[in-house]
Amino acid sequence: MGPGRQGQDVAASFLSHVSTGRPREASALPAVELEHVHKWYGSIHAVRGISLRILQNEFFSLLGPSGCGKTTVLRMISGFETPTEGTVYLKGEVANAIPPYRRDTNLIFQHLALFPHLDVYDNIAFGLRLRRLPRPEIARKVRAALELVDLVGYDTRRIHQLSGGQKQRIAIARALVNEPAVLLLDEPLGALDLRLRIQMQVELKEIQHRVGTTFVYVTHDQTEAMTMSDRIAVMNHGFVEQIGTSRDVYERPRTRFVATFLGDSNLLEAQVESSNADQTVLRAGAARLIGPADAGATPGSSVTLCVRPERLRFAGAGTASGGDDGNRLDARVRDAIFKGAVIEYRLVTESGARLILQAHADAARPVEPGAAVTVTWRKEDGVLLTE
Amino acid sequence: MSPTYAATPRGARGRSLALTGLLGPATVFLAAVLLVALCILLVNSAYHFTGTQVQPTLTFEAYRHFFTDPFYAGVVWQEIRLAVTTTAICLVVGYPTAYAITKIRRPGWVIAAYILIFSPLLTSSIVRAYGWLVVLARGGLVNWALLRLHLVAAPVRLLFDVTGVTVALVHVLLPFTVFPILSVLLRTDPALREAAADLGATRLQGFFRITWPLSFPGLYAAAQLTFVLAMNAYVTPQLLGGGRVQVLPLLIYENISDLDWPLAAVEATVLIVLVWATMLGSNLLFRRRLATLEDRR
Ligand SMILES: Nc1ncnc2c1ncn2[C@@H]1O[C@H](COP(=O)(O)OP(=O)(O)O)[C@@H](O)[C@H]1O
Ligand SMILES: [Mg+2]
Numbered sequence: 182m183g184p185g186r187q188g189q190d191v192a193a194s195f196l197s198h199v200s201t202g203r204p205r206e207a208s209a210l211p212a213v214e215l216e217h218v219h220k221w222y223g224s225i226h227a228v229r230g231i232s233l234r235i236l237q238n239e240f241f242s243l244l245g246p247s248g249c250g251k252t253t254v255l256r257m258i259s260g261f262e263t264p265t266e267g268t269v270y271l272k273g274e275v276a277n278a279i280p281p282y283r284r285d286t287n288l289i290f291q292h293l294a295l296f297p298h299l300d301v302y303d304n305i306a307f308g309l310r311l312r313r314l315p316r317p318e319i320a321r322k323v324r325a326a327l328e329l330v331d332l333v334g335y336d337t338r339r340i341h342q343l344s345g346g347q348k349q350r351i352a353i354a355r356a357l358v359n360e361p362a363v364l365l366l367d368e369p370l371g372a373l374d375l376r377l378r379i380q381m382q383v384e385l386k387e388i389q390h391r392v393g394t395t396f397v398y399v400t401h402d403q404t405e406a407m408t409m410s411d412r413i414a415v416m417n418h419g420f421v422e423q424i425g426t427s428r429d430v431y432e433r434p435r436t437r438f439v440a441t442f443l444g445d446s447n448l449l450e451a452q453v454e455s456s457n458a459d460q461t462v463l464r465a466g467a468a469r470l471i472g473p474a475d476a477g478a479t480p481g482s483s484v485t486l487c488v489r490p491e492r493l494r495f496a497g498a499g500t501a502s503g504g505d506d507g508n509r510l511d512a513r514v515r516d517a518i519f520k521g522a523v524i525e526y527r528l529v530t531e532s533g534a535r536l537i538l539q540a541h542a543d544a545a546r547p548v549e550p551g552a553a554v555t556v557t558w559r560k561e562d563g564v565l566l567t568e
Numbered sequence: 569m570s571p572t573y574a575a576t577p578r579g580a581r582g583r584s585l586a587l588t589g590l591l592g593p594a595t596v597f598l599a600a601v602l603l604v605a606l607c608i609l610l611v612n613s614a615y616h617f618t619g620t621q622v623q624p625t626l627t628f629e630a631y632r633h634f635f636t637d638p639f640y641a642g643v644v645w646q647e648i649r650l651a652v653t654t655t656a657i658c659l660v661v662g663y664p665t666a667y668a669i670t671k672i673r674r675p676g677w678v679i680a681a682y683i684l685i686f687s688p689l690l691t692s693s694i695v696r697a698y699g700w701l702v703v704l705a706r707g708g709l710v711n712w713a714l715l716r717l718h719l720v721a722a723p724v725r726l727l728f729d730v731t732g733v734t735v736a737l738v739h740v741l742l743p744f745t746v747f748p749i750l751s752v753l754l755r756t757d758p759a760l761r762e763a764a765a766d767l768g769a770t771r772l773q774g775f776f777r778i779t780w781p782l783s784f785p786g787l788y789a790a791a792q793l794t795f796v797l798a799m800n801a802y803v804t805p806q807l808l809g810g811g812r813v814q815v816l817p818l819l820i821y822e823n824i825s826d827l828d829w830p831l832a833a834v835e836a837t838v839l840i841v842l843v844w845a846t847m848l849g850s851n852l853l854f855r856r857r858l859a860t861l862e863d864r865r
Contacts, residue, residue: 230813259761294763298781298861307777308767339860359767 210273212237212363212395213258220253220269220419227253229419230267235363235397240389242398244406245416251399251549252291254416258397259288272362287356291367293348294339301327301351302336308359326354329388346377352390363395370405382408403443407431415439432489437566440487447493447536448566449486453478460560464548466532471507475565485566490525493538495548496555503517508563510556512536514548529555572846606840622829634838644838647815650730650805651798654737655745658794661738662745663787667779669746670753681746686743695741697807700736701727704808728810736804741797749833751797752786753779785861788854792847799843 211234220228228250228314233242235444243251256262257269260281269276271284274547281288287308296304305326309319327333330350335343343351354365366385370378386409389396400406406413414424415438423435440448451463451470456478463470463486472478472486496509512528524547528536538556548554616627634640665685672678688696703709704726711723726732756779764774802817809818816839823832851858 253590260765261765281762282768282770286766288763288766290759290763292757292759294757294759296763296778307764307769311768311773355767 210237211270212272213397214270214273215254215257216268216270218254218257218264218269220250220257220262227419228257228264230265231416231419231421233421233424235395237362237395238393240386240396240409240411241322242396242400242406242410242413243416244400244403244413244442247401249416250419251401251416252367255288255367255397255399258363259365260284261288264380268295271440282306286361286365287359287361287364289352289356289364289367289369291369291371292306293352293369295348295352295355297340299340300336301332301340301343302494304351305355305358307355312359322358323354326358329357330354344371346381349373349381353385357388357392357394358377361394362545363397366396366398366401370400378405383387385409407443415442417442432485433564434566437487440564440566444535445490447488449488449534451484451486453480453482453484455480461565468510468532469507470563471560472563472565473561477565477567478565482567483516487564487566488558488562490537490539491523492558493536493556494558495540496557508558508560510536512554512556514550514552514554517548517550525533528554609833609836612829613837615830617828617830621827630828630834633831633832640835643814643816643819646730646813648842649801650734650737650813650815651795653734654741654798655794657734657738658741658745659787659791662742662790663749663783665742666746666749666753666786669750685746688740689743693803694807696740697736697804700732700739700808704732704735722741727808728812730809730813732808733805733813736808737798738802740801740804741794744797745794748789748793749783749786752783752789756782782861785858788850788858792850795846796843799839829845 213233213235215231215233218228218231218252219226231250232253243254243504245251253262257264258271260276260279262284263277271279271286276284299307302323305323306319309322314322321494323336327335330353332347332350332354335347335351340348340351352369369385370381373381382405385396393553398406398409411429412424413430414425415422415430416438417438423430423439425433430439431443434443436447437448440446449465449470451465451472454464454469456462457473458474461472461475461478461484463472463484470486471482478484510530512530514526515529516527518525518527519542522542523539524542524546526538527538528538528550530536536556612622613630614628615625616623616625616629634678669678669681669685672681682713691699701708705711706723706725706727708727710726714720714724726735760778760782761774764778765771769777800817801815802821805813805815806821809815816835819841820835822834823829823835
């Protein structure tokens with residue numbers, strides 16, 4: 182069940198606690214800012230000079246493969262690690278040396294770290310009790326938090342009596358009840374099965390809308406990041422490769438890594454022939470390709486042209502050639518995979534390059550494996566990768 | 569009968585059979601020895617002792633003697649005090665020790681700490697006792713130091729006294745106190761302390777709200793083990809008590825030497841009952857607290 186059951190009352194009652202003294206409109210000060218942050222663990226260079234600004238009330242994701250330094254960044258924001266170099270700011274104040282228990286942040290741990298010897302109520306009340314709030318207030322806030330995660334009546338349950346999804350929600354309630362300025366989440370849905378994960382993604386996003394707190398979300402799952410985030414920082418090997426909205430990083434990847442990490446892409450190696458304000462003319466083997474204008478494309482240089490599979494089309498005999506800007510590649514269909522809404526075609530060009538093309542499954546005439554085809558795309562659907 | 573179906577299915581039955589096979593011999597051996605020994609003990613405790621030999625007639629006079637002579641009440645009281653003091657000191661010293669070991673970062677130092685803690689167990693009890701003789705004697709190390717520092721005017725009696733026995737017992741039993749605590753502390757997820765800190769707990773608050781309650785089962789096991797071992801200690805009170813520290817194991821041995829089997833049997837029975845009563849009593853007392861911690865994680 183989603184938390185939507187109780188409707189607006191719940192949100193209102195929770196917000197009445199959460200929002201006091203905290204403006205909902207994004208103010209100029211970033212909630213979190215990292216400036217040239219490095220982290221060394223002994224001889225391991227885990228984070229290599231990261232700078233980023235996370236705005237207030239933003240849902241910001243750190244996306245990258247395992248071991249790229251996501252957790253380390255989160256732990257530096259929450260205060261469990263100190264940057265070896267660089268500065269972490271929280272609401273504009275230098276926070277490098279502030280211990281975790283004095284920060285206005287709360288972290289949801291990768292394995293949740295719920296207290297096994299306490300029941301649900303005591304887990305959620307943990308932070309409030311440390312702040313010595315009066316009992317009735319604690320009771321009210323715990324109740325509001327339980328309503329927020331739709332677990333009213335679970336107060337006296339013990340942690341081991343909860344399902345994975347319920348534990349997940351208790352962890353969220355335990356953090357949010359403290360009304361942190363920033364909520365940090367470290368792959369919180371990693372342990373859940375796919376169905377539950379997708380459901381929790383939606384719920385988390387909803388919760389974030391209601392409480393209006395900055396969320397910094399760590400994940401290695403690109404779909405998850407794209408579903409939930411306002412902006413994504415794509416990380417690799419301790420670096421941030423690109424920061425932008427889901428659309429930005431998906432449609433305008435700046436590096437090969439970003440292009441391949443976020444979904445499938447067709448990468449074509451090419452040389453720049455000429456370039457002007459409208460377009461870039463490329464040569465890939467025998468083929469002449471047209472890409473978008475790119476200031477970095479100097480004639481003679483090598484670039485990679487990236488085109489997403491759903492942007493490729495078959496140029497059939499009957500199809501007007503208008504709109505393809507002259508991008509044409511002859512290929513042979515190796516395989517056609519039915520994926521429900523789409524059919525994914527695996528192609529190989531005359532020069533041996535492999536391509537993926539996605540077409541709607543309801544297309545009038547499916548192409549059979551073995552068929553010779555011509556593939557086309559618009560010049561603005563290509564992206565030039567210089568790195 | 570088709571041979572295809574001859575093989576028994578590997579289900580719960582197969583598993584329990586295997587378990588019986590594995591645990592059977594040890595169980596039978598332990599049960600037999602314990603039961604037979606207990607029966608012999610009980611029978612003997614009811615026999616008559618003439619002063620030179622045991623007569624197999626049921627009298628119970630050994631019981632009467634034990635429970636009417638205040639000497640024995642004094643011994644039991646001294647023994648309980650000794651065991652309780654030893655256990656208390658072991659816990660007070662052992663808990664911080666175990667906690668500190670979990671905080672050591674360097675593997676080399678961890679090994680060094682383990683060796684140090686477990687060294688008493690690697691030494692023969694006789695050698696250990698003589699070591700303490702040297703340290704605690706009138707002209708021993710401790711008195712020498714106390715005199716040199718002008719903390720005392722004349723040598724103090726440490727040896728052949730409860731003090732010396734307690735110190736030596738703490739030394740031997742400390743590994744048994746440290747180990748259960750250490751293993752529970754090591755099993756506790758460090759992320760829990762971080763979660764507490766994240767929610768606003770200082771180090772001290774984190775310790776008392778998370779580590780301490782979660783380590784209670786270890787502390788409890790350590791206390792029980794130490795207490796039982798202290799109650800049953802023989803060599804240490806024998807060598808370092810100098811006859812001034814009387815405990816039941818010593819009396820049992822003396823009575824057996826004098827061939828007074830009935831009295832020895834009564835003393836042994838009392839010792840066993842005391843230990844078991846303590847264990848069961850404390851289990852009942854802490855049942856609820858332990859139950860809530862059992863199903864952690
Ligand atoms: N406490 C630590 N000590 C030593 N190395 C560490 C420690 N924590 C992380 N690392 C290393 O730093 C790198 C980044 O780790 P982490 O931030 O956990 O990555 P991610 O969360 O993206 O999987 C990894 O190579 C990891 O092995
Ligand atoms: Mg991680």
